[in-house]
Structure formats: structure tokens, C-alpha cells
């Protein structure tokens with residue numbers, strides 16, 4: 001099937017092929033929403049699965065996301081941005097003092113692939129920047145990543161600072177990264193923890209659900 | 211002969227090294243970390259201090275992972291922690307001379323083996339072009355990748371030769387080659403050979419060669435064994451290896467200071483017949499020194515049993 005070919009081309013990391021297939025389907029008057037959902041997003045979901053079970057590693061995920069974005073860039077201008085806005089905005093970043101951003105980038109790709117609008121604050125992000133952008137962007141979710149025992153406490157600072165600024169009940173806070181877990185999330189007053197990128201998507205879906 | 215060498219020869223069971231490096235040791239002395247990282251004399255002073263207070267079985271000259279990358283032109287900042295700011299530019303700052311100076315001083319001052327930490331050519335190459343770009347090119351552009359790795363390897367060979375002249379031992383760290391990041395297949399294709407070349411050079415001089423890969427290493431244990439290094443420093447020491455293992459206590463545990471957990475992990479590690487009991491990576495800067503002392507004590511008590 002046409003959509004399956006797109007899905008396969010994303011999984012096979014074939015940038016040009018994705019572009020060709022998407023262009024062809026658009027010419028044939030197929031709905032961009034459907035191409036996105038059944039082709040591109042379905043492809044990235046499979047990539048997420050392969051990564052979770054260690055068949056794919058970081059390079060494969062990065063290349064597959066290139067293929068995904070190649071198609072995404074073609075269909076997204078045609079889809080009423082309304083739809084993405086409705087699904088919700090997410091702010092993501094790696095906490096201050098921590099430059100490990102590989103995992104965060106993968107989580108970001110998977111969230112975008114699932115139709116969320118993601119604002120990426122990058123790595124080594126100071127607490128104030130997280131809080132300021134919650135004020136400015138008014139996201140549904142704030143997602144933070146930390147890979148070090150020495151930096152994970154910064155997540156607590158951000159949660160506290162949100163409380164202090166009376167912003168805490170306006171946004172759901174989710175966290176992830178190797179040294180943190182469910183229990184830590186509870187302790188610092190976050191709303192959820194995700195073990196990997198696929199879990200991040202389910203978590204977001206559960207929190208702000210469809 | 212020193213303990214580390216005896217354990218490598220399986221003549222003794224246990225040596226200990228909680229991987230205390232420049233940041234932690236500088237912290238102990240209230241020294242400014244960025245000064246320590248760029249001044250060989252200060253670096254040696256900090257590392258000697260760590261050795262004196264903990265009395266472990268080796269010393270590792272390691273300031274941060276970016277010494278070579280910076281010498282090759284990558285911008286780096288040190289505050290609040292060492293951070294790579296971008297790929298290679300034409301502004302290089304060469305700290306290798308400072309590392310060599312520190313190693314020289316320490317060789318005179320301490321009576322345990324001195325190791326210098328250098329980067330594996332794979333990880334160094336990833337810093338030169340930016341990690342994401344590099345990881346994509348592993349699949350998209352083999353030629354560019356090989357060229358970058360060769361640039362890194364050539365630099366490391368020259369640096370290594372200068373170090374070996376001092377008669378110091380070498381630890382090669384290759385974090386980006388870990389199975390947390392790349393597949394075993396890509397490890398074999400791109401990371402293995404350059405490591406092997408460096409290790410051969412170290413062994414030719416009859417010095418000790420250690421390899422350190424943090425993160426997941428389970429899938430690459432057989433390949434790591436093939437390198438023929440003397441020591442393999444890894445996060446999870448449960449898999450069987452031919453090479454002497456180093457590790458056992460996670461950096462999280464040592465940082466947390468949970469006494470029961472520290473003791474448990476050590477006990478578990480000592481199931482190994484021969485081991486360099488160590489932390490899984492360098493101990494975080496702000497680790498309370500009583501946690502490290504505790505690790506030294508427990509290990510001492512067990513090995514006297």
C-alpha cells in the first residue's frame with residue numbers, strides 16, 4: 001500500500017524516497033493528514049519500537065528522523081496548523097549544567113512525529129529560561145531531561161520555581177533521562193516520568209490525552 | 211611491583227581506584243576548576259592531593275574530555291562544567307603540554323602507577339564535527355567519517371608518542387562508541403581499529419593500556435576483549451571477559467552516599483576473582499569525600515578477609 005511504502009522508507013532512512021513518495025501521493029490528491037498519520041508517523045512509531053528493543057541505535061534514529069522531516073516539511077504547510085495547535089504545545093530542554101542532549105533530541109523527534117508542536121530550549125538550560133518560556137509560550141507540557149546525578153536536582157528547582165511563580169497548575173511537568181525514575185518524579189512533584197522516547201509519547205498522550 | 215600490575219598478572223586479587231579526577235580533587239582543595247584544567251602544575255597538585263587523602267592504587271591524569279578536541283580547534287568552556295561549544299574552528303588552545311607536565315610531576319611524587327587519559331579516535335572525531343552530524347555521517351557518508359576518524363587518529367598517535375616517552379600508562383576513553391549510542395556493528399566498523407592501533411603502541415612500550423567505555427557495553431564485550439588491552443573499565447561488570455575488569459560501584463551510588471548501597475555494590479563486585487574495584491566513571495565533582503573514604507575502607511576490610 002502507498003502509505004506502507006512511506007512508512008517503510010522512513011524506517012529504511014531513505015530521505016529521497018520519502019520525498020518522492022509523498023510528492024506522488026499529494027499529486028494523486030491524497031490527504032496530507034493521512035500521509036502524515038498513516039505514512040510518516042507510522043514510520044517513526046516503528047523506529048521508536050526498533051530503538052526500544054535495541055535493533056536501532058542513535059545514528060539510525062537520527063537518519064530516520066531526517067527522512068521523516070523530509071516528508072513532514074512537504075505535508076505540514078498543507079495541514080491546517082490548527083490541528084497541531086489543538087494537539088498541544090510542548091516545551092523541552094536539558095537542565096542546566098548538563099549537555100547530554102542525544103536522548104532529548106530523540107524524544108523531541110518522536111513528539112513532533114506524533115503531531116505535537118515542540119519548542120526546543122536546547123541543552124544546559126537555566127531554571128529561569130524554563131520558567132520564562134512557560135510564561136511566554138503557555139505550553140500544555142514542560143518536558144525536562146537530565147543525564148547526571150549532579151544535574152537532576154535542577155528539575156526540582158524548576159518545579160519549585162513554577163510553584164513560586166504560580167504557574168505550576170498551568171502546565172504538566174514530565175521528566176526523563178538515565179538517572180531519574182518514577183519515584184524521583186513523584187518526589188520532586190513532577191507529573192510523570194518516561195523511560196524512553198516511546199514512553200514519552202504515551203505519557204504525554206495520557207496526560208493531555210486525545 | 212605495584213598492585214595494579216600484580217592484579218593484571220593475576221598475582222593478586224584486588225586493587226582499588228574510585229575514579230577521582232581533576233574536578234573532584236580541585237573541589238577538595240577549593241581550587242578553581244578551570245585553572246586546574248589548564249595548568250599542569252595545578253592539575254598535578256590537585257591529583258596528588260586526591261591520592262594522599264584516599265590512598266588508592268593508581269592515579270589518573272584526567273581534567274575533562276575535551277583536551278584533544280580543543281587542541282584541534284573546538285571551542286570549550288569550563289564553567290559551571292566542561293562543555294563543548296561547537297565543532298572545529300581555527301582557534302585552537304593546546305593543553306596537551308599541561309597534561310604532560312602534570313604527568314611528569316605526578317610520576318615523581320606518587321608511588322603508584324600514573325595513567326594519562328586520552329580520547330578514543332572515534333569519540334574525538336565526533337567532537338570535531340559535532341556529535342549529531344558525526345552520528346548521521348556514520349550511515350550517510352562513510353568516506354567523510356573515515357577521514358575525520360583518521361584526522362583524530364593521527365593526532366592521537368603523535369600525542370600518545372609524547373606521553374609514552376614519559377613512561378606513563380594510558381587509559382583510552384571512548385564514550386561515544388558505547389552501545390548506548392551506536393550499534394556493535396558500527397563499533398566494529400569505525401571504533402575498533404583506531405583503538406587497536408593505539409593499544410598496540412602502548413603495549414610495544416610495555417606500559418599498561420586501559421580502555422574505558424561508559425554506558426551500555428554488554429553487546430560489545432567480545433569486541434572489547436579482542437582489543438587486547440590490560441584493563442577494561444565498564445559500567446556493568448557482570449559479563450565475563452578475558453581482560454581484567456575495572457568498575458563495580460556506580461557513580462550514582464558513590465554520589466548518593468547511601469552506605470548500605472555502597473557496601474552492597476562492593477560486595478557484589480568482589481565476586482570477581484580479579485578486579486580493579488572502581489567507580490563506573492569519574493566520581494562527580496561534589497561527591498562527599500567521606501563516601502570515597504568509605505569505599506576505600508570497605509574494600510580494604512573485604513580484601514583482608
Ligand code: B12
Pocket residue numbers: 058097098099100101102103104106107143144145146147148149150174175176177178179193194195196197198199200203273274275291292293341385386388390391424425426445461462490491492494
Ligand atoms: C554519550 C555520552 C556523553 C557524550 C554526550 C553527547 C551529547 N551531545 O549528548 C559526551 C562524550 C560529550 C559526554 C560528556 C560527559 N559525560 Co557523558 N555520557 C554519555 C553516555 C555514554 C550515553 C548518553 C546517551 O546519549 N545515551 C543515549 C540516549 C538515547 O539515551 P538517554 O539520554 O538516556 O535518553 C533516553 C531516555 O533516558 C529518555 N529520555 C531522555 N530525556 C528525556 C526526557 C523526558 C521528558 C522523557 C519522558 C524521556 C527522556 O528517552 C531517551 C530516548 O530513548 C552516558 C552513559 C549512560 N549510562 O547514560 C554518559 C554519562 C551520562 N556521562 C557522564 C559524565 C560524568 C560526563 C562528563 C561530565 C564527563 C566528564 N568527566 O567530563 C561529560 C560532560 C557532561 C556535561 N557537562 O553535561 C556520566 C554521568 C554520571 C553522573 N554524574 O550521573 C554518565 C552516566 C556515564 C557514567 N557511567 O558515569 N557524555
